Amino acid sequence: MRSCQRFSDISISERILNSFFLLSIAIGYLFSLGQIYFSHQGRDGNPGISVADIAIAYHGSPEQTRLAAAINGPMAGNLKSAADKTVILDWIESGAQPAIYEAQVAPILQRDCQICHSPASGMRVPPLTSYEQVVKLTEADRGASIPSLIRVSHIHLFGIAFILYMVGKLFVLCEIPVWLKRLTIGLPFLGMLTDIFAWYLTRETPSFAYLLVISGALMGLSLNFQVLLSLYQMWIPLHWPSNRTEPND
Ligand code: HEC
Structure with missing residues (x-):
């Protein structure tokens, strides 16, 4: 069987590059949570963010x-x-x-x-x-307009797909049970696609805001699980074979 590359096979330079990339994504994710908070909080008249605020943002509030x-x-x-x-x-x-x-x-x-x-x-x-x-x-x-949703959808799909792909490419180098890896690798994409689909559903029917929030959270959790596990396995030599030689780069 062809052997697959693992974090233990890559050089220190690559690890430094990967780590700064993953850290930037994790910090970027925190800022995007802040952005969600500040653009939607209080829409329902109560301070703080809730599913009702999200429903108003997409469906409007007659x-x-x-x-x-x-x-x-x-x-x-x-x-x-x-x-x-x-x-x-x-x-x-x-x-x-x-x-x-x-x-x-x-x-x-x-x-x-x-x-x-x-x-x-x-x-x-x-x-x-x-x-x-x-x-x-x-x-x-009347909530979000269709042209504005289409504009944000294409930006999200093109931008986030790249992030998920790059993070996923690194995550496959982790050493975990293969069923867990296969499951986790697809989840962020499913979350993102469902989330975007849910914007349009919420625009029609406000209770789809729950689907929107759950799928967004699924994307965030699975993406950050990939980031954290990759960072951990890249630097903590728990799973590395002891007889291998470091790539000297
Ligand atoms: C620092 C710049 C800035 C200031 C000051 C500001 N706004 Fe805005 N406003 C924005 C931006 C950017 C958006 C679009 C982004 C968004 O919807 O969050 C916006 C969106 C809006 C919208 C939504 C428009 C829509 O399409 O539904 C309304 C209404 C609005 N602002 C009213 C106000 C009022 C009233 C004030 C004064 C109390 C104010 N804004 C002060 C930048 C500003």
Whole structure:
């Protein structure tokens, strides 16, 4: 039988290269959790992140408007005071009239939001510089649009598939029962594909947010299991045959 390469067969230089790659992926993963937290927390009006926040992000929330969802959630930190949030929410509640907008809401938006939400900023976010623009965001929150989901899907598939492939290529060098290896090697891909599929399902039916969260967690757990076990077996010579010679590189 042809023998397969193991971590014990690779040089120190390769181990250093592999380790920095795997460490960068693990740290990148932590930042992506932070990114999920900050883009979705508080959407349901309660602080912190929950499955309900994820459901609102994809399905929308018919009783909430996009503007209210933003200032309750990811945009809350940009407001100087909680009283300003109440002013904006009350304005939406009372029918988003132009007179109150000019007197009370416009100054807040100008001070706290227009650094980013204006044509001058060059950012791809809706401008909040006129009544007409702002009032459009006070219609019911319909969740993520199909074009935006398609855009993020292709970025995720191309980007994450590469990461999973590279990490998986290293993970096959581990010394573990072959059934466990065969099972673990496919899991991150299954998790990623199910997760992306679940975005579209959640957009239609909010309870699919559970599938979305579970498949995302499955991807994260199996990916990080591969990273940690690879790092461990690469440096701790538990499984290395004692009579072999180090590749001198
Ligand atoms: C530092 C830049 C920045 C500031 C300041 C900022 N925003 Fe945003 N805003 C963004 C970015 C970037 C996005 C898109 C990413 C996202 O949805 O998280 C966004 C998204 C939004 C959306 C969602 C638009 C949609 O398509 O549904 C709303 C509404 C919004 N912001 C309102 C506000 C309000 C109100 C303020 C002021 C209290 C504010 N933002 C301040 C950068 C900013």
